[in-house]
Amino acid sequence: MNAFLLHWTFAIPEIWVLIMACVVLLADLYLGERLRDVAPVLTVLTLLGAAVLTFFELGQSGTTFAGLLVLDPFTNVAELFSYLAVLMVVLYSRRYLMDRGIYRGEIYVLLLFALLGVMVMVSGANLLSIYLGLELLALSQYALVAFNRDSLVATEAGLKYFVLGALASGLLLYGMSLLYGLTGTLEVRHIAAALVNVTSSNLILVFALVFIVAGIAFKLGAAPFHMWLPDVYQGAPTVVTTFLASAPKIGAFALIIRLLVDGGYGMLESWQQIFIALTLVSLVVGNLIAIAQQNLKRMLAYSTVGHVGFLSLGIVAGTEAGFASAFFYTIVYVLMSLAGFGMILLLTRAGFEADRIDDFKGLSQRKPWYAFLMLIIMFSMAGVPPTVGFYAKLAVFQAVIAAGYVWLAVIGVLLAVIGAFYYLRVVKVMYFDAPEPESGPIVRDDLASATLSINSLALLVLGIVPGPLMAFCFYAMQGVI
Amino acid sequence: MIITTILFYLFSAILLGSATAVITARNPVYASLFLVLAFFNAAALFILLGAEFLGLILILVYVGAVMVLFLFVVMMLDINLTRLKEGFLSYLPLGLAIAILGVLELAVVFWTSPLGHIPAPGPIPANADNTRALGVLLYTHYLYPFEIAAVILLVAIIAAIALTLRRRQGTKTQSIDAQMAVRAKDRISLVNLRRPEQ
Numbered sequence: 001m002n003a004f005l006l007h008w009t010f011a012i013p014e015i016w017v018l019i020m021a022c023v024v025l026l027a028d029l030y031l032g033e034r035l036r037d038v039a040p041v042l043t044v045l046t047l048l049g050a051a052v053l054t055f056f057e058l059g060q061s062g063t064t065f066a067g068l069l070v071l072d073p074f075t076n077v078a079e080l081f082s083y084l085a086v087l088m089v090v091l092y093s094r095r096y097l098m099d100r101g102i103y104r105g106e107i108y109v110l111l112l113f114a115l116l117g118v119m120v121m122v123s124g125a126n127l128l129s130i131y132l133g134l135e136l137l138a139l140s141q142y143a144l145v146a147f148n149r150d151s152l153v154a155t156e157a158g159l160k161y162f163v164l165g166a167l168a169s170g171l172l173l174y175g176m177s178l179l180y181g182l183t184g185t186l187e188v189r190h191i192a193a194a195l196v197n198v199t200s201s202n203l204i205l206v207f208a209l210v211f212i213v214a215g216i217a218f219k220l221g222a223a224p225f226h227m228w229l230p231d232v233y234q235g236a237p238t239v240v241t242t243f244l245a246s247a248p249k250i251g252a253f254a255l256i257i258r259l260l261v262d263g264g265y266g267m268l269e270s271w272q273q274i275f276i277a278l279t280l281v282s283l284v285v286g287n288l289i290a291i292a293q294q295n296l297k298r299m300l301a302y303s304t305v306g307h308v309g310f311l312s313l314g315i316v317a318g319t320e321a322g323f324a325s326a327f328f329y330t331i332v333y334v335l336m337s338l339a340g341f342g343m344i345l346l347l348t349r350a351g352f353e354a355d356r357i358d359d360f361k362g363l364s365q366r367k368p369w370y371a372f373l374m375l376i377i378m379f380s381m382a383g384v385p386p387t388v389g390f391y392a393k394l395a396v397f398q399a400v401i402a403a404g405y406v407w408l409a410v411i412g413v414l415l416a417v418i419g420a421f422y423y424l425r426v427v428k429v430m431y432f433d434a435p436e437p438e439s440g441p442i443v444r445d446d447l448a449s450a451t452l453s454i455n456s457l458a459l460l461v462l463g464i465v466p467g468p469l470m471a472f473c474f475y476a477m478q479g480v481i
Numbered sequence: 482m483i484i485t486t487i488l489f490y491l492f493s494a495i496l497l498g499s500a501t502a503v504i505t506a507r508n509p510v511y512a513s514l515f516l517v518l519a520f521f522n523a524a525a526l527f528i529l530l531g532a533e534f535l536g537l538i539l540i541l542v543y544v545g546a547v548m549v550l551f552l553f554v555v556m557m558l559d560i561n562l563t564r565l566k567e568g569f570l571s572y573l574p575l576g577l578a579i580a581i582l583g584v585l586e587l588a589v590v591f592w593t594s595p596l597g598h599i600p601a602p603g604p605i606p607a608n609a610d611n612t613r614a615l616g617v618l619l620y621t622h623y624l625y626p627f628e629i630a631a632v633i634l635l636v637a638i639i640a641a642i643a644l645t646l647r648r649r650q651g652t653k654t655q656s657i658d659a660q661m662a663v664r665a666k667d668r669i670s671l672v673n674l675r676r677p678e679q
Contacts, residue, residue, distance in 0.1 A: 004621045004622055004624065005624075011625075018632060025639065065624060065625035066621070066622045066623075066624075066625075068623075068625045068626060069625055104643070106639060106643040109639060110636070110639065110640065110643075113632065113635075113636045113639075116632065120629055126626075128623070128626045129625060129626055129629065132626050132629040132630060132633065133629065135633055136629060136632060136633050136636060139633060139636050139637060139640065140636055140640070142640070143636070143639075143640030143643065143644060146644060147643070147644070149644055203589075203590045204590055207590055
């Protein structure tokens with residue numbers, strides 16, 4: 001066997017997802033007319049199969065494809081959670097897409113290709129593979145956002161996302177090329193080794209780090225690179241918004257781990273300062289502007305900016321516990337957004353988008369169970385115990401205080417309190433306001449409501465028993481530092 | 482040696498000139514043709530550097546395929562250039578300022594800390610075959626990114642079709658199966674027109 005194919009079995013989950021994406025595409029082409037559910041059912045099978053394949057690889061580690069793909073605990077754990085996130089999106093999606101006449105197989109094919117992009121990013125050990133994974137993800141996302149082409153807002157959101165995303169990719173690529181010029185290698189491990197000889201005040205290095213961090217901040221949605229978020233989240237079909245807030249965030253987090261921690265941990269002081277600035281701006285912008293929003297999708301977009309601020313606290317800490325708590329926060333954020341947007345999906349019906357906060361008025365009288373689930377979701381986002389959102393915030397605060405940034409933690413706590421206002425406002429509207437007369441009936445959707453119940457109750461259960469998930473995150477960070 | 486230096490400056494000068502003409506030309510067809518010229522000169526520079534494969538592929542792919550497509554699009558779209566260029570002069574000072582700032586910053590960086598880690602390329606061996614060398618590298622060491630790039634192109638195709646293909650109701654299209662299966666007697670029926678004998 002050729003040397004470059006040594007250990008190619010490490011890439012089996014990626015290969016499986018790629019093959020199955022093509023199978024879904026063809027199956028939908030030939031069978032889609034008669035069996036309308038063939039694409040989503042096959043997608044679910046693909047995700048379950050990938051989970052099994054990844055599960056068998058737990059505990060192994062090493063590189064393959066001439067060092068371009070790395071398998072370590074972080075790869076495994078991040079991939080497993082990405083499958084979970086896409087699975088939820090698929091389970092939520094059916095009725096919403098049908099009502100809008102875009103229940104087509106291509107959506108699921110693009111979701112699978114986007115997932116493949118996330119997997120390539122997560123397992124990237126080389127600037128080349130990381131960047132290509134990012135582009136694969138981004139290209140699928142642009143198409144997904146604009147998928148409802150008869151909707152003007154969706155098309156506008158798609159175009160905006162495409163232009164700004166291309167700019168961000170350019171920034172990231174520019175940073176990568178400077179790093180390549182400085183170290184003479186594309187491989188992340190070799191970059192880390194070469195940077196030992198470079199002083200942290202080296203101008204080229206500073207330039208490279210600034211560009212790379214700006215690119216990552218855009219993909220994560222950290223302020224001041226968040227301009228695209230509200231418009232794209234609001235304009236995209238809600239199923240796509242749900243996806244945007246899930247697996248791609250794990251991919252963006254992988255960019256931090258792979259580029260800045262694996263590659264640039266020796267330069268921690270240099271990029272730490274940039275991250276402190278990003279954290280502060282994100283916390284303030286996200287939590288303050290969200291107060292003024294009347295549209296729930298927009299509010300959740302700004303809340304995303306705030307959450308990115310909180311998870312960056314763990315990155316700023318720069319310790320193993322810090323990265324593990326940031327990873328924990330990322331996963332919790334993904335679960336919370338899936339539930340939050342899932343609730344909007346559940347309340348919509350043909351021709352009616354339940355994305356205004358006013359649409360939630362009096363939900364407790366119309367559907368008490370949904371109101372209770374939404375209560376858990378909002379409490380978790382605000383960080384109220386005993387939900388998992390509280391534990392996630394606690395973990396990042398602990399990490400950042402242990403690293404000596406007490407003032408940062410104090411600002412974080414203050415803004416978390418301010419942020420609690422707009423989450424609790426939704427709760428107040430649901431329980432204490434009378435329903436609007438035109439709000440209409442809630443359409444029955446057993447699959448999505450069962451998924452949402454499990455998703456929301458998981459937020460409560462994980463809050464009471466956070467230990468295993470936290471242990472899993474610490475396991476993922478093994479070998480990263 | 483001197484000849485190659487002269488050629489380098491010649492090609493570079495034409496490259497820069499035609500690149501400028503791309504954005505200043507009034508007619509979009511001229512702009513695309515200037516872009517073709519720019520590609521040609523870039524290809525010549527590649528060949529001067531000894532990378533003949535890259536030079537030829539640039540001409541084949543960009544000039545042969547991409548630019549022809551581009552010209553088609555430009556000719557088919559009715560682009561109103563005067564409207565497109567309306568804001569050009571008012572944005573020019575800001576754009577220039579940003580460009581100059583960027584160039585200055587980069588110049589400072591490159592002057593103060595030279596990119597010294599990369600050794601200068603050695604002389605090209607006598608029977609170097611860079612097509613083969615690129616091919617071997619691309620299909621072994623860089624197999625994985627090569628495959629992902631292919632997937633990205635596949636996604637681009639799927640996305641473009643999914644976003645633009647529209648099945649309209651009531652359009653008249655050929656039904657090839659029916660056309661092939663047709664027989665002469667389906668099309669022509671002979672009618673006896675002779676007036677019956679009275």
